[in-house]
Amino acid sequence: MRNLILKDLILNKKFLLLMGLLYILYMGLFFSRIDNPKLDIICITFLSFILVVMIYTREDKFKATVTSCSLPATRKQIVLARYVLGWLLMIAAYVLAMTAILAVPGHKLGAAELFNIQTTFFALALMTLFFAFLMPLLIRFGVVGFFVFLISFQMLSIITLTLASKKMLNLDIKAWVAAINNAFMSLNARLGAPGYYAFLLAMMFLLSLGSFVCSVFFFKRKDL
Amino acid sequence: MPNVLEIRNLSKDYGDFKLKDVSCSLPQGFIMGLIGPNGAGKTTIIKLILNLLHRDEGEIKVFGLDNVDDEATVKGRIGFVHDTPYFCEPLTLKSLKATVAPFYKDWDDGVFYRLLREFDLPARKPFRKLSRGMKMKFALAVALSHHADFIILDEPTSGLDPVFRRELLARLSALIQDEKKSVLFSTHITSDLERIADYITFIHDGRIVFSKAKDEVLEKWAVVKGGNDLLNEDSRTFFKGIRKREFGFEALTADAAEARRRFAGKAVIEKASLEDIMYFMTRGGNHA
Numbered sequence: 001m002r003n004l005i006l007k008d009l010i011l012n013k014k015f016l017l018l019m020g021l022l023y024i025l026y027m028g029l030f031f032s033r034i035d036n037p038k039l040d041i042i043c044i045t046f047l048s049f050i051l052v053v054m055i056y057t058r059e060d061k062f063k064a065t066v067t068s069c070s071l072p073a074t075r076k077q078i079v080l081a082r083y084v085l086g087w088l089l090m091i092a093a094y095v096l097a098m099t100a101i102l103a104v105p106g107h108k109l110g111a112a113e114l115f116n117i118q119t120t121f122f123a124l125a126l127m128t129l130f131f132a133f134l135m136p137l138l139i140r141f142g143v144v145g146f147f148v149f150l151i152s153f154q155m156l157s158i159i160t161l162t163l164a165s166k167k168m169l170n171l172d173i174k175a176w177v178a179a180i181n182n183a184f185m186s187l188n189a190r191l192g193a194p195g196y197y198a199f200l201l202a203m204m205f206l207l208s209l210g211s212f213v214c215s216v217f218f219f220k221r222k223d224l
Numbered sequence: 225m226p227n228v229l230e231i232r233n234l235s236k237d238y239g240d241f242k243l244k245d246v247s248c249s250l251p252q253g254f255i256m257g258l259i260g261p262n263g264a265g266k267t268t269i270i271k272l273i274l275n276l277l278h279r280d281e282g283e284i285k286v287f288g289l290d291n292v293d294d295e296a297t298v299k300g301r302i303g304f305v306h307d308t309p310y311f312c313e314p315l316t317l318k319s320l321k322a323t324v325a326p327f328y329k330d331w332d333d334g335v336f337y338r339l340l341r342e343f344d345l346p347a348r349k350p351f352r353k354l355s356r357g358m359k360m361k362f363a364l365a366v367a368l369s370h371h372a373d374f375i376i377l378d379e380p381t382s383g384l385d386p387v388f389r390r391e392l393l394a395r396l397s398a399l400i401q402d403e404k405k406s407v408l409f410s411t412h413i414t415s416d417l418e419r420i421a422d423y424i425t426f427i428h429d430g431r432i433v434f435s436k437a438k439d440e441v442l443e444k445w446a447v448v449k450g451g452n453d454l455l456n457e458d459s460r461t462f463f464k465g466i467r468k469r470e471f472g473f474e475a476l477t478a479d480a481a482e483a484r485r486r487f488a489g490k491a492v493i494e495k496a497s498l499e500d501i502m503y504f505m506t507r508g509g510n511h512a
Contacts, residue, residue, distance in 0.1 A: 003327050010323045059312070062311070064312050066276060067310050071299065071324065072300035072327050224277070
């Protein structure tokens with residue numbers, strides 16, 4: 001796995017240094033003007049995930065996956081390396097972007113609001129959701145399929161919300177969000193803070209594991 | 225002599241193309257040429273050996289190991305060159321080497337840089353700035369730099385100039401002299417195989433037509449040239465392929481001895497080249 005991670009880092013060295021830096025500066029400058037920590041976290045975790053996607057699309061672009069898969073490594077090891085490197089880069093991009101926000105003069109939020117246990121778990125949960133649901137898609141359908149899915153998902157959401165707002169669809173999103181929120185609050189109350197966070201970590205791990213198993217299943221059957 | 229490669233009843237269905245029930249084997253220390261027209265299934269077989277394609281049925285054993293169950297072990301002993309060498313284009317050859325070398329425990333930097341010099345490849349040049357022939361040479365340098373026991377080459381000579389092609393063929397011949405290394409070599413330039421191959425596997429339309437020792441093939445197959453009056457129901461079934469012209473015919477047979485017996489004094493009988501065999505088997509049919 002070490003060799004596969006090293007290979008991806010060498011392949012993306014210049015891209016990571018240049019684009020990663022620009023990306024983080026942009027996130028720092030833009031999100032330092034926003035005073036809602038949840039909005040910051042949602043946007044930055046998603047953009048951090050997209051940075052990871054961009055790295056893996058570069059291999060697609062040069063069709064170098066054929067060469068990578070001809071090297072002495074199993075498909076499972078290749079997927080595992082992608083998951084490990086993806087998570088490391090996502091966390092690094094998130095931490096650097098949050099630090100960049102604090103480094104911009106006149107930032108609206110302080111370190112205590114951006115780096116605390118709730119925001120950290122919220123960010124980890126979002127990263128898990130993005131990564132766990134979208135990585136198998138990226139592996140199965142490649143970058144084109146991935147963006148087709150994202151755009152289709154956006155279109156479907158717009159249509160659903162429009163229909164719901166015009167009362168043509170019986171969909172109470174606010175009630176759903178409130179129900180999920182209540183479920184988590186009730187869990188927190190029952191388990192206590194340490195138990196609750198341990199439970200959340202276990203859920204995130206299981207979700208990531210499920211996603212990994214799906215990705216391996218797809219990648220093993222992918223013809224190159 | 226153990227087999228370095230054993231393929232049994234291999235099948236792969238693409239929908240519009242099927243590889244059907246392919247079986248062949250290559251003993252250690254020999255060169256096998258995989259020939260066939262474009263789209264016959266040569267690249268599919270090579271990709272299946274490298275587990276780049278998911279096989280539908282059959283079994284592939286390399287060094288006696290299953291190519292899927294023991295994928296990393298098997299690939300660690302294989303040197304490969306694909307028909308189009310795909311590497312990350314912006315990287316220099318030196319950086320590309322750094323991405324590949326750690327995967328092989330027997331990687332030899334000395335051999336790699338010697339090959340770069342011999343092939344006139346500048347280590348600091350980005351891959352994208354190389355011509356197709358140079359890209360192929362780089363892929364060859366990578367394949368030959370880790371003391372692989374089995375070299376798999378998919379159309380390696382198609383983008384190369386004739387001088388380097390001859391050099392490559394000589395290099396491959398030299399490679400197997402220790403009788404431990406083996407080569408599988410797909411091409412439609414059949415003259416390359418006549419120079420170096422020990423075994424020939426001919427594939428057409430997803431099926432193996434034959435997989436035999438080259439000398440046996442060249443000895444048994446023949447081209448018969450004669451007048452059209454020799455063509456009748458019986459001779460047509462005897463020939464594998466016929467090309468009929470206004471003043472005579474040319475036909476391919478897989479039984480040169482029987483052809484000599486049947487047509488002695490009536491027709492010219494010549495040894496068939498691999499190109500003849502490929503031509504008649506794919507274009508000639510039995511109904512020209």
